[in-house]
Amino acid sequence: MEFRIDDDMREKLATVRHRGRTEARPKGLEADRLGRPIPVDDPYFSTLIERGEGRTRWPGPDGKRRDTGPASTRTTVMALLAAEEFAYWDRGVGVAQPGPGLPEGNVLSMGTEEQKERFLSRFLEPDRPRWACFGMTEPGCGSDAAAIQTTARKDGDGWILNGAKCFIGSASRADWILVQATLDPSRGREAHRAFFVEQGTPGLGGFKIEKKMGLKAYESTSFTLQDCRVPAANLLGGEERYQQRAGFKTAMRTFNAGRPVIAANAVGIGRAALDEALAFARENGLEKSERVRDRLERATRRLKLARLQCLKAGWLADAQKPNILEASMSKALAAEVGQEATQLGMELLGTVGGRGDHLIEKLYRDVKAMDIVEGTGQIQRVIMARHLVQLPR
Ligand SMILES: Cc1cc2nc3c(=O)[nH]c(=O)nc-3n(C[C@H](O)[C@H](O)[C@H](O)COP(=O)(O)OP(=O)(O)OC[C@H]3O[C@@H](n4cnc5c(N)ncnc54)[C@H](O)[C@@H]3O)c2cc1C
Structure with a gap:
């Protein structure tokens, strides 16, 4: 395994750090204080687009990648370090940042x-901040994603969708939503399909921003x-792409790629809390306590x-090897x-x-959601335990 950070990665991380300190932290504190998401027309988003984010x-229809720099074999490791x-x-x-x-x-x-x-060409050189999002979770169905109730019915040369989704990131501002639906709720995973639903499509509506404890x-x-x-x-993927269970597996593929990112996020939030806790302990003489030092060291x-x-x-992932177990382990642990x-910070x-x-x-x-999204801690432990005794996932 190679975790060495080369000069190029170091430079990219320094840029993330600078933008995090000067832009993201103040923006996040402001949103938290006001208790609302950063507005769609906030100049912060336009600045990101002007900067090429x-x-x-x-790579575009002609296959020519734009602004992506030299190809790297360590893309995922770099993405995780940046996410942290x-x-x-x-x-x-x-998460608020525009993009697909x-x-x-x-x-x-x-x-x-x-x-x-x-659906992606509008993100090649976006004329304005644009978002897309993924809608799986429903009011009555989260962890057991196979039990979704949103239905898709074939109707002539189209599909009719009926159902409700909740807690979907950036849904009201998204250009399109990739909606996970089922052809028949009684058939479980093999009946799942994903549909692009463009904003403004008649029948798509009732947008309501959820009240959240953190990540405002x-x-x-x-x-x-x-x-x-x-x-x-x-x-x-078109109808021919959907063989048995492919619909559900498509959605799960996202989660396997996403879990280590959430894990990296949790490490980043934890590190920030620990730095603050250490500073507070020093300012208040708490570091003199062996018990406090021990707990800080353990964390x-x-x-x-x-x-x-x-x-x-x-x-x-970069080595193109299966990472399902490690993805779950990283998410559960982080x-x-x-x-x-x-919590230690709060106690101090x-x-x-x-x-x-x-x-x-x-x-x-903020950190609590890292235990909930893309499979709760319990669900990760269910996956790992099944893997241990070689049961199918
Ligand atoms: C901030 C935030 C952002 C989100 N963003 C998105 C998004 O963009 N798109 C999207 O589709 N969804 C999103 N979600 C939804 C998220 O994926 C679900 O909340 C999550 O899957 C858990 O589902 P649930 O809330 O229905 O809890 P439930 O599934 O009802 O679970 C409740 C509790 O029971 C436990 N539990 C359930 N089943 C088992 C089991 N078999 N064994 C042991 N314990 C079990 C769970 O671990 C949990 O503690 C988001 C959620 C949050 C909080």
Whole structure:
């Protein structure tokens, strides 16, 4: 395994650190104080677009990549290090950033060339901040993603979607939503299909931004699909791509790629909490206590362990080797130690933490979602335990 950080990576991380300190941290604190997501027309997003961010990894119809720099064999490891560093400054602002986001991987791996052109080309050189999002979770269905109730019914040359989704990141501002639906709820995973639903499609509506305990910089939104008709061409991958269980596996592919990123985010938030806790301990003479030093050291050690687990999952992905077990391990461990670090910080703060205006208190609220999204801690443990005794996932 190679975790060496070369000069190019170091330079990129220095840029992330600088932007995190000067832009993301203040923006995140502001959103938290105001209790609302960063508005769509906030100049921050336009600045990112002018800087060349918020773009797709798709190389374009002519296959020529734009602004992506030299090809790297360590793309995932670099992405994880950057995800950790950005989350150190503000994870919510990181998620709020424009771009094709979570569903991009599905479109790249499963989408037809025509779909890439239709849905990703607008992210090649976006004229303004644009978002896309992935809608799986429903009011009655989260962990057991196979049990979704949103239905898709074939109707002539199109599909009719009916159902409700909740907690979907950036849904109300997204150009399109990749909606996971089922042809028949009684048939489980093999009946799952994913559909592109463009913003403004009749029947897509009822957007309601959820109230969240943390990560207020980005919107998590519920919406409904009522007799929402999309063209046949909006079925991800086209009908022929859907063999047995392929629909469900497509969605799960995103999660396997995403878990180490969430783990890296948790390490970043935990590190920030620990730095703040150390500073507070020094300012208040708490570091003189052997018990406090012991707890700070333990949290530091466990965060480093979680980072290594996370990088291993990334290294395997870069080497094109299966990483399902390591992805789950990294997510289960990092979310746990990230929460431990922020909790330790809160305990050291005492009444200062209770007032609710210290950064550690925000981090304490922010980190909880790392244990929930893309498979809760319990679900990761279910996956790992099944793997241990060689049961199918
Ligand atoms: C901030 C935030 C952002 C999100 N963003 C998105 C998004 O962009 N797109 C999207 O589709 N979803 C998103 N979600 C939803 C998220 O994926 C779900 O909340 C998650 O999958 C858990 O589902 P649930 O909340 O319905 O909990 P449930 O599935 O109802 O679980 C409740 C509790 O029971 C436990 N549990 C459930 N089943 C088992 C089992 N078999 N064994 C042991 N324990 C079990 C769980 O671990 C959990 O503790 C987001 C959620 C949050 C909080």
